[in-house]
Amino acid sequence: MTDNISERLAHLEPLPGPYFGEYGGRFSPEPLVAALDELTAAWEEAKRDPAFRLELDDLHRSYTGRPSIITEVKRFAEHAGGARILLKREDLNHTGSHKINNVLGQALLTKRIGKSRVIAETGAGQHGVATATAAALFGLDCVIYMGEVDTERQALNVARMRLLGAEVVPVTAGSRTLKDAINEAMRDWVTNVGTTNYVFGTVAGPHPFPAMVRDLQRIIGDEARDQVLELVGRLPDAVAACVGGGSNAMGIFTAFLDDPEVRLFGFEAAGEGVDTPRHAATITKGRPGVLHGARSYLLQDEDGQTLESHSISAGLDYPGVGPEHAWLADIGRATYRPVTDAAAMSALRLLSRTEGIIPAIESSHALAGALELGRELGPEAVILVNLSGRGDKDMTTAGHYFDLLDRGAEQV
Amino acid sequence: MSAQGSAPSTGATSVAAVLAERRDAGTGALVGYLPVGFPDLATSIDAAVALVENGVDVLELGLPYSDPVMDGPVIQAATQQALANGFRLRHAFEAVRGVRERVDAPVLLMTYWNPVVQYGVERFADDLRDAGGAGVITPDLIPDEAGDWLAASERTGLDRVFLAAPSSSDARLARAVEVSRGFVYAVSTMGITGARSDVDRAARGLVDRLRAAGAENACVGLGISTAEQVREVLEYADGAIVGSALVAALAEGGVSAAGATAARLAEGTRPGSASAL
Numbered sequence: 055m056t057d058n059i060s061e062r063l064a065h066l067e068p069l070p071g072p073y074f075g076e077y078g079g080r081f082s083p084e085p086l087v088a089a090l091d092e093l094t095a096a097w098e099e100a101k102r103d104p105a106f107r108l109e110l111d112d113l114h115r116s117y118t119g120r121p122s123i124i125t126e127v128k129r130f131a132e133h134a135g136g137a138r139i140l141l142k143r144e145d146l147n148h149t150g151s152h153k154i155n156n157v158l159g160q161a162l163l164t165k166r167i168g169k170s171r172v173i174a175e176t177g178a179g180q181h182g183v184a185t186a187t188a189a190a191l192f193g194l195d196c197v198i199y200m201g202e203v204d205t206e207r208q209a210l211n212v213a214r215m216r217l218l219g220a221e222v223v224p225v226t227a228g229s230r231t232l233k234d235a236i237n238e239a240m241r242d243w244v245t246n247v248g249t250t251n252y253v254f255g256t257v258a259g260p261h262p263f264p265a266m267v268r269d270l271q272r273i274i275g276d277e278a279r280d281q282v283l284e285l286v287g288r289l290p291d292a293v294a295a296c297v298g299g300g301s302n303a304m305g306i307f308t309a310f311l312d313d314p315e316v317r318l319f320g321f322e323a324a325g326e327g328v329d330t331p332r333h334a335a336t337i338t339k340g341r342p343g344v345l346h347g348a349r350s351y352l353l354q355d356e357d358g359q360t361l362e363s364h365s366i367s368a369g370l371d372y373p374g375v376g377p378e379h380a381w382l383a384d385i386g387r388a389t390y391r392p393v394t395d396a397a398a399m400s401a402l403r404l405l406s407r408t409e410g411i412i413p414a415i416e417s418s419h420a421l422a423g424a425l426e427l428g429r430e431l432g433p434e435a436v437i438l439v440n441l442s443g444r445g446d447k448d449m450t451t452a453g454h455y456f457d458l459l460d461r462g463a464e465q466v
Numbered sequence: 467m468s469a470q471g472s473a474p475s476t477g478a479t480s481v482a483a484v485l486a487e488r489r490d491a492g493t494g495a496l497v498g499y500l501p502v503g504f505p506d507l508a509t510s511i512d513a514a515v516a517l518v519e520n521g522v523d524v525l526e527l528g529l530p531y532s533d534p535v536m537d538g539p540v541i542q543a544a545t546q547q548a549l550a551n552g553f554r555l556r557h558a559f560e561a562v563r564g565v566r567e568r569v570d571a572p573v574l575l576m577t578y579w580n581p582v583v584q585y586g587v588e589r590f591a592d593d594l595r596d597a598g599g600a601g602v603i604t605p606d607l608i609p610d611e612a613g614d615w616l617a618a619s620e621r622t623g624l625d626r627v628f629l630a631a632p633s634s635s636d637a638r639l640a641r642a643v644e645v646s647r648g649f650v651y652a653v654s655t656m657g658i659t660g661a662r663s664d665v666d667r668a669a670r671g672l673v674d675r676l677r678a679a680g681a682e683n684a685c686v687g688l689g690i691s692t693a694e695q696v697r698e699v700l701e702y703a704d705g706a707i708v709g710s711a712l713v714a715a716l717a718e719g720g721v722s723a724a725g726a727t728a729a730r731l732a733e734g735t736r737p738g739s740a741s742a743l
């Protein structure tokens with residue numbers, strides 16, 4: 055297998071943006087366009103610059119801990135009709151999720167364009183922690199916007215970000231979750247665009263973010279494709295990932311886009327069920343519209359007002375989705391399915407008990423999806439699952455959900 | 467003549483005509499913003515009428531939206547309340563019609579783009595024209611993405627007001643001037659809506675650049691809250707746009723306070739008049 059990240063960054067057969075079919079674009083206020091143009095140009099240049107690629111490659115090797123391994127989970131797979139299930143272990147990255155892959159690239163880009171301050175939105179706190187980490191490493195000022203609801207359910211990550219030296223701003227507007235954190239970060243960016251780079255956390259938002267974040271995350275699939283070939287001797291039958299904005303999913307899908315025999319599955323948060331109003335299943339239940347700078351699927355009412363999403367996982371609790379996913383769904387290259395809170399939590403416990411790996415609640419949606427796929431595809435199937443993050447941040451939620459906390463322990 | 471000057475007649479006094487008239491009078495126009503449906507539909511119509519009766523020349527009615535990225539805390543609070551009180555898109559046309567029945571000032575809608583997309587761009591244009599509206603200001607729609615809207619506004623003769631920012635390149639300013647009709651909205655400062663103690667020097671430079679790009683009408687907005695600022699802006703721009711200060715007055719003191727604030731701001735459109743601000 056290859057660990058030559060720089061070589062991989064040179065091959066970008068996926069669409070460069072701004073459009074993915076009828077999706078994507080730049081539906082942003084004019085004051086931001088100069089910054090978007092600057093980022094687009096800087097990224098086009100950086101991704102072709104061997105020095106940039108070497109630096110990122112080196113950081114990933116010496117800091118992130120790449121390449122991440124794949125782990126075959128046999129005891130877990132017994133619950134999936136005996137199909138072979140392989141986990142791509144993004145949970146083992148420094149800071150505990152795939153988010154660091156993107157952030158280190160954008161932090162290097164921030165230095166390159168000569169800005170001294172970074173801002174970011176965060177839902178689960180993983181993107182915020184990764185950004186705060188990179189800011190500490192590169193000596194950048196850092197402000198993280200996080201919905202108030204999420205600061206409560208991901209309190210551990212709030213403490214991590216503050217310890218790393220970032221300012222965490224709880225956002226009290228609207229639904230007080232990821233969507234509103236993005237609005238607030240955009241307002242900061244419009245105001246401070248001269249000094250500030252917006253390190254966007256997923257493959258949504260205005261161009262160049264969907265393409266740039268995908269380019270930085272595609273290392274997941276590039277590594278995994280080689281690793282599966284080496285371990286199994288052939289490509290997987292299916293690739294599964296959870297989809298919030300969609301960055302870990304695009305990260306693992308991209309390497310397989312031109313392998314028609316490999317089926318791609320994105321699992322969206324169905325919350326309390328897609329027949330209730332409390333879910334975040336954007337592609338399953340939404341329709342095309344414009345949100346946060348891009349045209350894509352979104353959850354909205356008749357008047358185009360964004361609906362509040364719901365998911366037990368903060369990182370998937372978002373009423374939009376990246377435009378490339380909207381396009382892949384429309385052309386039928388990828389399939390998107392809903393997974394309920396209950397199914398995800400049950401998969402979280404199952405992986406913990408059968409394999410000794412505690413996954414993030416976000417990633418548990420992909421695990422639940424893989425259990426379903428295994429039963430459908432049969433015992434000969436090989437399923438590659440993106441384990442996008444580890445579950446430490448979710449112990450308060452899981453503790454309550456499974457009633458694992460002693461009365462006394464809960465006070466601590 | 468630049469594109470912004472001319473609009474097929476919609477039967478209403480056009481924005482360009484009002485700006486020209488104020489310019490010929492040696493002053494400039496006061497453009498006043500209020501959200502539709504705040505605190506409720508009827509009061510928002512009364513308040514808009516009160517603005518015009520107290521010296522506002524052009525009205526800008528904002529449509530409440532769930533994700534208003536260009537708005538500061540005052541307008542966010544008002545539009546969130548309007549949504550909570552049941553604002554629906556059709557109320558926008560009711561508001562335009564209601565205002566136009568009572569006063570003659572041209573009425574522009576200010577709306578984020580997704581509600582228009584969901585309503586249907588063509589249908590939105592038809593309903594706005596039928597209600598007597600003058601056009602639309604689009605804070606998150608740049609000319610690059612505006613193909614549908616350029617076509618619909620061309621067909622209906624509605625004004626289309628695009629934003630220009632201090633950070634915009636010369637080429638982008640030229641494009642904004644070319645496609646805007648009514649006026650170009652010069653964003654005074656890098657930021658969001660809300661009162662500021664001094665309106666950025668960048669505004670003057672931006673308007674100069676817009677003139678160089680051929681702009682006939684340029685209005686300056688964001689951060690203007692006093693008659694002094696209105697007067698200062700009208701030294702070089704065709705209109706001064708005031709939002710948050712009027713919304714705050716309406717929120718705190720109702721329709722009469724909004725009217726009184728408009729009257730004070732309008733002092734700034736009369737050079738030489740002694741203002742007791």
Ligand SMILES: Cc1ncc(COP(=O)(O)O)c(C=O)c1O
Pocket residue numbers: 151152177178179180181255256257296297298299300301302303368369370414416417442443444
């Ligand atoms: C572990 C983990 N997985 C997935 C996500 C969802 O984001 P995306 O869909 O961009 O991968 C998050 C977001 O916070 C996350 O923390």
